[in-house]
Each structure stands twice: as C-alpha cells, then as structure tokens.
Amino acid sequence: MGNNQSLIIPFVGLKEGLHQYSFELDASFFSQFEFSIIKDGLFQVKLDFLKKSNLFELKFDINGEIYTSCDRCLLSIVLPASSEEELIVKFGETQFQETDEILVIPHGEYELDLNEILYEFINLLMPIKVKHSKIEDCDQEVIKKLKKLSKKDENQEVDPRWAVLSKFKDK
Numbered sequence: 001m002g003n004n005q006s007l008i009i010p011f012v013g014l015k016e017g018l019h020q021y022s023f024e025l026d027a028s029f030f031s032q033f034e035f036s037i038i039k040d041g042l043f044q045v046k047l048d049f050l051k052k053s054n055l056f057e058l059k060f061d062i063n064g065e066i067y068t069s070c071d072r073c074l075l076s077i078v079l080p081a082s083s084e085e086e087l088i089v090k091f092g093e094t095q096f097q098e099t100d101e102i103l104v105i106p107h108g109e110y111e112l113d114l115n116e117i118l119y120e121f122i123n124l125l126m127p128i129k130v131k132h133s134k135i136e137d138c139d140q141e142v143i144k145k146l147k148k149l150s151k152k153d154e155n156q157e158v159d160p161r162w163a164v165l166s167k168f169k170d171k
Contacts, residue, residue, distance in 0.1 A: 007118065012110040014051050021047040025064070025118065033119055037126055040067040043081075045118060056089040056112070062121060072131045072146075073138035081125035087117065 007023060025043040030036045043064030050057040066079040089103045089112060105112070132138050 007114040008111050009049060009114065010111045011049075011051060011056065014049075016051050016053060019049040019051065021049060023047070023114075023118075025122070027067075029115075029119075032115070036119070036123075038066055038068070038123060041065055041081075041122070042067075043122060047114075054091070058087040058089065060085040060087070060118070060121060062118070062125075064122075066122075066126060068126075068130055070131050070138060071129055072135070073142040075132070075139045075142075077130060077132060079127070079130065081122070083121060083125055085121050 009021065023045040025041070025045060027040040029043075030038050030041060041064055043062060045063075046061040048057075048059040050059075061084055063082040064080075066081050068077055068079065069075065070077045086101065087103055088101060089105060091107050091109070092104050093106075103117070135143060
C-alpha cells in the first residue's frame with residue numbers, strides 16, 4: 001500500500017449513488033500508527049460508498065490476517081480476521097450526535113480519510129489473548145520451561161504470616 005492517499009475518498013466530484021472501492025492494507029498501513037498493537041497483517045477491504053444528498057452510507061467488508069506472536073510461546077502466529085462494518089457520515093457540528101455508527105464531519109469538507117476508521121475496525125478484530133488453539137502447536141521447549149517454572153511456584157513455602165489467611169480461603 002505504502003501511499004495512504006489511496007484511502008482518501010474525494011467525494012465532492014462524485015455523483016449521487018453507489019460507488020465501490022477496494023483497498024489492500026499491509027504492514028506499511030499499520031506502521032503509520034505509532035502505538036499500534038498490530039504491527040503486521042494483510043487485509044482486503046471492499047467498500048460500498050453510497051452518496052446521498054445529505055449523507056454517505058459506507059459498508060465495509062474486511063477480510064485478512066493479522067501476523068503476530070503467540071502470548072504463550074512467542075512463536076509467530078497468523079490470525080484470520082474478518083468483519084462487516086457500517087458507518088453513516090453526516091455533515092454538521094462534530095460534537096453533535098457522533099456515535100460509533102455515525103461520523104459527523106464539518107461542512108466544507110471535500111474528502112473522507114478512511115485511515116483512522118479502518119485502523120479502528122481492524123484493531124477491534126485483535127483478540128485479547130493471542131495463542132495457538134492447541135498447545136501442541138506451541139514451541140514445546142518454551143512450554144516445558146513454563147511448566148517447570150509453575151511447579152517451582154507451587155512448591156515455594158508460604159510465608160507463615162500469610163499462612164494464617166489460608167483458613168479463610170475455604171469459607
């Protein structure tokens with residue numbers, strides 16, 4: 001992708017009606033967001049852009065993969081991700097009635113920048129915990145080390161000052 005100009009829709013010259021766009025987003029897209037939780041991925045985005053006299057209706061079809069690492073073993077992992085999103089764009093005062101489904105842009109705007117919008121939609125596809133679905137797919141050396149470390153924790157002696165509290169745990 002490289003050039004984010006392709007994610008800007010100059011709507012002033014568009015006729016009313018349906019316009020269709022497609023975009024490909026890759027690592028260069030995510031790199032423009034300094035603190036992005038997603039560093040790499042490949043997404044195909046199809047957009048139905050319906051221009052009406054007083055507003056725009058946008059329907060996004062987002063399909064792709066997030067390239068990241070497993071939280072459990074740190075091996076690379078590919079997460080399939082897809083979503084369908086809708087957004088209504090109105091003209092007006094931005095503090096007025098803006099929601100997740102409605103974007104208000106000032107009168108006089110002549111183009112719509114989709115970078116931030118698509119970035120937010122894709123970030124919502126990232127799971128809270130990223131791990132291989134089967135522990136067998138993880139790096140087995142790391143798993144052995146984790147098991148060994150967790151056994152050490154279980155065997156550590158409890159400080160006698162805290163041991164008194166354990167009798168309340170069962171109640």
